[in-house]
Amino acid sequence: MEPKPRIAVHKFASCDGCQLAFLNLGQTLVQLAGLVDIVHFAEAGPLAFDEHVDVAFVEGSVSTAHDEQRILQVRANCTMLVTIGACATAGGVQALRSMADAKAWVKDIYASPEYIDSLATSTPISDHVKVDLELWGCPVNGRQVIGALRSLLSGFVPPEEEDKVCLECKRRQNVCVMVAHDIPCMGPVTRTGCGALCPSFGRDCYGCYGPAENLNTASLSHRLEGIGLVREEIARRYLFINNGAPEFRQAGLAAREKTDD
Structure with a gap:
């Protein structure tokens, strides 16, 4: 046997x-x-x-x-x-x-x-x-x-799940919490895997699944600033659970170091 x-x-x-x-x-x-x-x-x-x-x-x-x-x-x-x-x-x-x-x-x-x-x-x-x-x-x-x-x-390495949480929200027909309610959400830069759990209940994604593919952290930071978050609040969004991921750490430090216009 x-x-x-x-x-x-x-x-x-x-x-x-x-x-x-x-x-x-x-x-x-x-x-x-x-x-x-x-x-x-x-x-x-x-x-x-x-x-x-x-x-x-x-x-x-x-x-x-x-x-x-x-x-x-x-x-x-x-x-x-x-x-x-x-x-x-x-x-x-x-x-x-x-x-x-x-x-x-x-x-x-x-x-x-x-x-x-x-x-x-x-x-x-x-x-x-x-x-x-x-x-x-x-x-x-x-x-x-x-x-x-x-x-x-079975002899092969499975492909990584790198889609953004935003795509999972679309598949589940969730209303975007950031567009509809100005809730600061990390979905645009975070990989799915959770099934968009938090946005499905009207809450913001806080980045627990780490950086997604082709993420644009500069754009998200600009959007978060536009809905009222100060630099340190934006930095803390990135420098949280996955602060050691290079993409999140760089984005967090960039937000923290940004000078006032």
């Missing part, structure tokens, strides 16, 4: 939300466990960090010296590595430390900062090892992880 494919789910600096994409599958997870061998998944129970697997899913960013060593081990112990979520793909909200004096933050927060093992930066997994597939989102969802696993085990 042919052995089942082996998978692992690893956690680095993160909130664990993306691992819930697996746990929330419910009955589908039980069926998945019958098709693959879940070798390591601490949040679900199995512990076998050093075992070799076909596919390793990694949640979280590299934020400590220990993380730097551990991600090398994860890469050596898998055939394909998939990053899941904003932390693993772009450093996460904690990547804000990369633009600040991280040591000063630690000193201000902790009574004994000398015991805190923390790098001055929070970086995506791809800064340290080869990544075979990136799944964006904060958090990712079950459809993404199951679709990615099915494709990889």
Whole structure:
């Protein structure tokens, strides 16, 4: 009998939300466990960090010296590595430390900062090892992880979802919250994957799925300014969950540094 494919789910600096994409599958997870061998998944129970697997899913960013060593081990112990979520793909909200004096933050927060093992930066997994597939989102969802696993085990890398949230709103016939209500929305520069969840309920997109393809951040910044946002408010829209993504970081810093006319 042919052995089942082996998978692992690893956690680095993160909130664990993306691992819930697996746990929330419910009955589908039980069926998945019958098709693959879940070798390591601490949040679900199995512990076998050093075992070799076909596919390793990694949640979280590299934020400590220990993380730097551990991600090398994860890469050596898998055939394909998939990053899941904003932390693993772009450093996460904690990547804000990369633009600040991280040591000063630690000193201000902790009574004994000398015991805190923390790098001055929070970086995506791809800064340290080869990544075979990136799944964006904060958090990712079950459809993404199951679709990615099915494709990889079938021998091909699935295409990235790079459409803008605006296109998803059109497909769902949503009324544009920015055009109709002057609500500042990141949909024009953010990739879909969430199903345009927030705009479907009349709320603005806040960029949790990261930069879309062919984005025009300068145009969006100009529009946000036109509906009353000051420079710092615009900057914070970009420098949020995916602040480590180069396109968002550059746009945020450009908005912050823009001089008054």
